[in-house]
Amino acid sequence: DGGITQSPKYLFRKEGQNVTLSCEQNLNHDAMYWYRQDPGQGLRLIYYSQIVNDFQKGDIAEGYSVSREKKESFPLTVTSAQKNPTAFYLCASSMRVGKADTQYFGPGTRLTVL
């Protein structure tokens, strides 16, 4: 089955630690995205990547970093510089970045900072 996997489902981190969230897709999609979701709010774009070895900042990139070394993988690192990292993180992919393209989402990772 084709799809997007995110791991782990739940993640706990102590303040001051960096943590990396995994996102893998086997849909052969060129574009991948990371969103943050807070209770009662919509999704906010953190970073996106249109092709391997290229990525752009979204609306709330501060305190986050990404890499895109392989087409199928787009890991997100939440650094200690992110002031309020507790949230639900969603990874998505689309065939390409285009107006008619649909984004498909993974199951999400819930990050809690203790």
Place this chain on the structure above:
Amino acid sequence: GNSVTQMEGPVTLSEEAFLTINCTYTATGYPSLFWYVQYPGEGLQLLLKATKADDKGSNKGFEATYRKETTSFHLEKGSVQVSDSAVYFCALNTGNQFYFGTGTSLTVIP
């Protein structure tokens, strides 16, 4: 700028009731419009989409029509079921970025 406005929730309906969730948008150009559904603790799933004016998207009894004159994409279902309880997100795609509404929580009671 580009944005999506959804009706505030939560919405509570009895089983078999008619559902409408309002969505209006502001966008430059002619975006594509989407409805996604999110069940508790899960990611978003595409429910339906429309890529141009007057298109109607439909899936699982839900439908929405792309109305350019009123900049709207309201979600409707004629008879809701308990299993439809979820959060519904309206979104637009300008080609450069997706913009999501804040979500509308729906609870259907037996």
